[in-house]
Amino acid sequence: MLTALSWALGIAAAGGLGAAITLAALTKGLRRALAASRAETVAAQEGERQAREDAERTNRTRAQFLGMVSHELRTPMMTLQLQFERLERALGARETPEHERQILGRISLSTRRLGEVVESLLSYSAIQSGRMKMIHERFDPGPVIEAIVEEMHPQAEQKGLVIRNVAGDSEEIETDPRLFRLILVNLILNAIKFTQTGFIEVSALRLGRGHAVTVRDSGPGIPESERARIFEPFEQIEPLRTKHARGMGLGLTIVRDIAITLGATLQLDSDLGVGSAFTIIFPNDQAP
């Protein structure tokens, strides 16, 4: 701006005395333009600051809301689980009719499923708002996988599916244990959902570049053309009204997004009519 001003003055001055009035007018005009431009810059900076503050406030409100929702959903989930456990311990000592045991089993299953939906929705919103909370811990994934497979047993059994842990290598990995669990639960639930007969198999394998955890199923397989879409939120291959697979269509999106958050790689191998295998590779060198 200043360069432009001196250049304009230079031109005007070169015009000589006759140009004095023009020079004065030009200088005045330029000064005015300069002042206006400064005012505009200040206004723009003020506007930017305002927008940034608004965005920060919205972000804070959103994070606060997410924290509140998270607390309000997880607390009664825990109460439900504890009350169920109390009831089970109380009944353990007594003779309970078979049909009552079955009802208890169904309550337990539904509670667990509700818990998984809650966790998935909370994670999805945390990822969406860029507020996924993460920790790093070293742990042996073997027992964790074993416990999850055990937990998923009733859901697989309900569909007449066999679920097994063929574990394999056991070596510590460094990642977020809660998110590791969430990935595995969602992959297994996805496999149970879309497999009509056969098995679901979970395995862990030590690779040169990391630790691979695979969930393999004997489901219908995923056509090449659908392989990108299934990771998009709310997308399921079946149309909504006639779908017989349960769920929100968020499972694989959550798996993909958490994998990205953890710096892990997601791999999909699928054969039509044979089955699919989803593999998560946790890298060896995680940033501490």
Add this chain to the structure above:
Amino acid sequence: MTAPARNVEILLVEDEPDLRADLAYLLEDEGYRVRTAAHGGEALALLEAGARPAIILLDLMMPVMDGWETRARLRTTAALSKIPVVILSGIANDEEEIAALAVAAYVTKPISVAQLCEIMDRALAGK
């Protein structure tokens, strides 16, 4: 079920009445001795009156005095700063936020009694 010989005192600080009662019941069933407080203020009053639990199980979001404030006060009181604290919260926090609390463990609800006991036993052993 035979309870392992835990026989140590836990102070459970949790504002949700059902959760507090059920967890206290189940932890006692697991062999611990459990005292309860509905919020940080109540917990500190118990401690001031001489309670010396082996471990404190602390919720974060609570009325009257929340878990963060409670933790800060425990840390600045010489007689209480050594008692290991396990946070049991409905909200996930990241490493920085957890580190700032300086606790033995941070647990996100819901968690099974078995898992919680395992974490507490580890915290007790690491003292």
